Amino acid sequence: MRKPLHVLIALASVGLVCSAGATYAQSCAPGKAGCIGGTSPSSTVRLQTLTTPITPSVVPQPMQTPQPACTVPGNWVDAYGGVITILADLSGSIKLPYCNSAHALTITLQGTTGFDVNASWSGGPECIPFTESLTFQGCDTATGTFVNADGNSGFDTWTRTSVTQVGIATDAPKIPTASRVQSGRVLTHSNLTLTVTTDGQPAAGVTVALQSSRGADDTIMGPANPTDSSGVTTAFVETRLQPGTSTITSATPEIQTASPGTITWVPARYESSFLVTCYVVSLEADFVSTPLIGPVRGLPAANRYHRGFINDVAVQGSGIALDGTTIHYDGGGRYSLQSCPLTATGVCAVDGTTIAVDRSVIPYRSTISVDTVGTRVAQDTGGAIIGYHIDEYFGTRRADCITAGRRTLGVEFESY
């Protein structure tokens, strides 16, 4: 569920100095139509309390030199019951008791001295657009004059309440050991570490909801628990939609995102290491000491081949005959001629490119990076490749394959 992240603002109003058609003693507030008592209960209550000659509850303070460190984001409130939330990106919303719902605000900084508020909406009949230019009086108080769209205006003071923020740190994406390819796509996973502070101090026991910039393309799990005494909790996000980048932010309105989590989904490292072996094509030239046999099932009837070669092709899968043709073992005692040593994906096996994989772990045609080996493409498979096992095609380099032996290596998924 998406919720805007906001900080409360209370419009702690002070004296109202209405003009342009408003009765001086009437309740005049930012965005309130006509500055005359409205129909909403809260407006009525306020009208009753403010029908006496105006005596500002808070006297406007003389302009102070703004503190350079003053920032706008936060929750601001005033005595009208208004709540304004300004987020870190300066987007914001306002909820006034005489309006039906919250509305968006435009916030414009005035350097470090203050900021302008521009509320433009077509809400309930009592709500009209207004603008307000505010100047910091210390970092948590700002004063200024609002001007409603009907020409009424007034003086206003806002006070910032506490600010709760979350910083989201992400792990490099990984492919969990237990996950399997679905619909040709791997599952990538990133752990999130959330650090929540209130006014800069660790906030314990806080529950934060999260959202992804990619919406339902990502699945966010957690946090399962509120923050601990250090203000920290954890969650994770997963997706099968790669490549792409996700930005994870707070979905809890009262909690700002101090620093969003950013995840670039590929490359992603497999959590489990792989058994890496190699395979080669058989060469008839290696078996010329064995007797010639033929016809061989599936091969041209007139052809003769060395027995050791035919037996070895049945083991290796493919072989190069003395005449340069490629012979493939089709199973069941059958052989065929091929234009090249064919892989399961129909392309020719290429030394330095082709690997055989378990398709439930690495999708066909995907490009991966094998530690100390380099970039390879998943083009082949076979009944002896189960799970986290990569069989690297070495072409005719049988001696190199023997030397390479059994390896246990890390693997990164790069692309489909």
Added chain:
Amino acid sequence: MNTTTLKALLLVGAIGGTPFTALAETPATGDPVCDALVQVANDLYLVDSDGASLARFTSDGLPKHSASLAPDGSMVAFIPDAAPSTFTVADSKGGSNSYPADKLDKHHKSRAARGASDATGGTFVGVAWATRDIVRLDWHVSPSSDRFEFYRVPRDLPSWLREAAGSSVGAVCAIASREDDVACIQGNDIVVDGKVVYSDSGFTGAPQQDSLTLPVGGSASVQGIPGLEVEVVSIASGITLRVTLPTGNWTESRVDPGDFLPVQLADQTLGFFPTVTDATNGIVKIVVLSSTTGQNVFNRAIAWRLRDRGIAVVQNSGAGPALTLLTPKGRSGWGVLGQAPMGVQAPVESMRFVTPRLLYFETQAQFGIVPAAIVRSSSGPVLQVGAIATLASSLTVNVTGTPISTPALTWACRPPDHYRRP
């Protein structure tokens, strides 16, 4: 020894709850006893299903892989990370010995040697217990084949091991307990001592992709697969077909009468079944079937039934993995004794009979025991497979004084104490 029984595992009487009568196999009632192999701080322990330590096999604290537990739980075999061309066998009494995988005694007198492959080489990748007294060495050769060697392991763990059967090639192989036969899965074939005893083309019941009638020299596209073409090259000495793939590469084979040409595509396998319909004019009809199981009809698991009365394999089917029991049928070769859905979701990666009617199995995510028995019904003998009893995939073990959660590497299940062999 604190053993743990598996309750509710029913053999004959509970299978399907139907009033079948078991064939002439000894009724085995009661519960098997199962213990797990776990690795804690790199050392291997036998624990019961409550996590209590029953035995410690190693104490070197060094990394090791491919750990395997003997079926009776008495010994382990593993490959030390530091010496990957060797394997070690250790018992629970402190005995152990390491063996170089490529320098063992190859002399044997087994009947299985007759059918053994003359293949050599490969990369040593694993060791596993094949029977109570035999370990199987796994040499990886190609994507479709490994080479397997079997060595007898005397209980006193001598400095040498003798080969129990000749080297065999396949996706996986198993040796009979009497050490006189080796069964392998080779592609879509089941091979015993080098002879194909059972085969499944993968196209039984497969849907028809296309049907083409072509003259010799003629070619046509296959419906539904852009870029795939088939050509009749000749009808001399069989029918020679050339199939051109969407990638532009081709495969060509001479197909005997009644046979077919399999062509693997990325997500399916096509079978081209040609017949000469008009020899005078050289006309060939080609039926093209499409299979998703294709050239992986069998799971990578095979087990001899107890007393070597046949073998069990797991076949992919529309209803999921199905257990298939094969048995010798005199001089007429082997036949299917029964087949039934196994009730697992993922491919079976390993299995072993605990009793004649109780099968231990492993998948990528599951350990379990399933009752499986041939029973007689009104329609004749059928294979009945009961409900799976799942064994824990992780355990909280207490082998060092501090409870720790750790995955079970494998389980060893023994027959009930009062089980008697006939």
